Amino acid sequence: MNSKRTLLIAVALVLAALAFIGNVYYLNSAQQRAYDNAKRVQVFVVKKKVPKGLPGEIAVSQEFVGTGKIPQEFRPGSSVAKLDDIKNKVAINELSPGQVLVDGQFVDQSVAQVTNAQRVPAGQVAVSISVDRIHGVAGLLLPGDKVNVLVSEKVSDGSTKVQTLYQNANILAIGSKAAAQAGETTDSKSTAAAAASSDSGLITFALPLESAQRIALIQSAQDKFTFYLTLVQPDNQPVAKPATVDSNGVFNGTGSTPYPTN
16 A cells, blocks of 8 residues: 555656656747747847957957847847947946947047046145155055145244144045046056155145145245145044144143043
8 A cells, every 4th residue: 555655656756847847848948939039130249358448449359349149129229330330449448248239338549538637526626745755654645545634833932833734635646646536447556556656755635726725835835834644544534623732732631542531
């Protein structure tokens, strides 16, 4: 009795498995027939990863792009009609294999190039200062960092006072190396090398015009003023303007630690 029951269960399982395989085969065949019966058209597709800035003629000659076929209903309306259309142009962004080439992915070099003027936020201007490694955080600054700008001033009584001029000033560039914009990629090695170069003491800020005027005035009176920069976190929140510290009272109010205690 038990052996007969076991045999029936085994037969049922085999039949269920065959039914499942048959359904999968039928569905796959139906999908393939539908795909094959659809009208297929030629398009140009990315065959190998296209790096940003790659010239179109190289993309064609080195087979970064090539022909392919897809159902007509899936063809983008802006698909590239002929490969000659991307010659003398460059890829504006990185393209992944399998992408259908469409208008706008390769553009004229003049369009792809980002000028330094375009990097300055609306309503701001670029202004530069010169600092040495002691006053510029030992050359650790990178384009895109934020800093607090401190100013040391020699006063008439012979003492010196230091006060915070600005907090969270945006560094637009260091030397000739500018901060990357959205969509751009950076080479960390080349960025670090630029920061360590001989012109790393040239710091360019993006600031409102009135703030830039103050920076320019202080920079022009180097016999009286000296800049000190302090690096802060990207999400640093400005605090109430710290009190001025002068050389006559530099030790007043100091505790056993520089950090606030509760």
